[in-house]
């Protein structure tokens with residue numbers, strides 16, 4: 001613990017950060033997130049809100065926050081916990097200007113506060129997400145849930161490196177790719193957590209059928225987002241104008257109210273910049289929390305535990321059979337999490353479990369045979385500068401090995417360049433390569 005606490009904020013080129021084979025990017029600039037992750041691993045029963053509150057009142061010192069949480073547990077009985085469902089917020093009346101146009105840029109949340117959103121209109125106006133309720137025909141959603149509940153019996157927790165500690169993710173998961181050939185390819189070529197993973201599965205039939213529907217819906221949502229929300233109705237810089245074609249997915253299982261995932265952005269390494277993700281929720285309804293990353297001045301070396309939370313957070317209710325689209329502006333500038341809770345409404349098929357499928361498009365140009373390698377000879381990880389206002393929004397390739405428990409990694413660093421459509425400089429080489437065709441469906 002001491003070693004962790006005494007560490008100064010590290011620089012871009014020499015850090016390790018908690019990441020996961022899920023391809024999650026827990027930004028190393030975000031020491032608060034790391035501290036929260038560490039506190040969460042020490043106090044798995046306590047909600048993120050309470051952990052953050054303790055961290056804030058102890059000036060960001062993890063050991064003191066941990067002690068005070070432990071004292072609280074013994075002297076005051078159970079700690080304050082989040083409710084399953086917060087208050088209903090319908091913002092329609094609040095946010096419409098006289099002409100009916102939506103005022104989405106003003107932050108609606110305040111430091112330390114959570115705003116609960118339910119309606120698709122509110123969600124797409126105030127977050128980089130859109131949601132489709134009752135996405136699949138009811139019988140298909142139930143059958144898919146059954147299929148994945150069966151799969152989830154053999155899911156495992158993953159471990160990741162948090163500075164010099166190994167922390168376990170508080171839920172289970174597995175990774176799926178659409179064809180058997182790709183399963184083999186993934187096992188031998190792709191790097192997760194600094195090493196190759198073996199538990200890669202072939203997408204089962206119902207999940208594959210749902211994928212085709214997710215693909216259609218997500219592409220429509222992308223077009224609608226561009227037309228209705230982006231400046232001049234134009235796609236974002238680095239956003240891919242071509243069709244979104246999911247070919248892989250992480251399936252997460254949250255067994256009971258305490259299982260969760262901490263605040264993170266999804267790793268862009270195989271998705272490229274401005275990635276879109278289609279996230280299907282099944283079973284128990286849970287809260288998906290999002291918060292905007294607040295950039296920090298380049299000279300500000302403070303470790304203010306409140307900074308990460310300075311604009312508060314938004315909670316999106318994710319019921320059974322809802323499709324959440326994380327749009328192109330999400331991973332670079334927002335973080336998301338599944339908050340632990342105490343009370344859940346059991347689902348008739350899933351009991352206490354929530355299953356989540358995050359459909360992703362691994363792009364041919366971001367295949368590890370093309371991306372830069374570090375001094376350890378491992379394909380590098382793609383990250384975006386999210387915090388420091390200097391270089392904000394720039395992308396970089398960095399060593400993967402530092403994510404692996406027990407491995408130090410090297411100091412490799414290279415700015416990543418992309419054209420307007422998010423294609424890397426080697427795109428022409430890829431187009432000529434025969435390896436590409438198998439990704440094109």
Ligand SMILES: O=C(O)CCC(=O)C(=O)O
Pocket residue numbers: 022024250252261266279288336337338356358
């Ligand atoms: O369970 C969810 O809804 C989110 C999962 C997630 O963030 C991830 O797989 O990266």
Ligand SMILES: [Fe+2]
Pocket residue numbers: 024264265266336
């Ligand atoms: Fe994620």
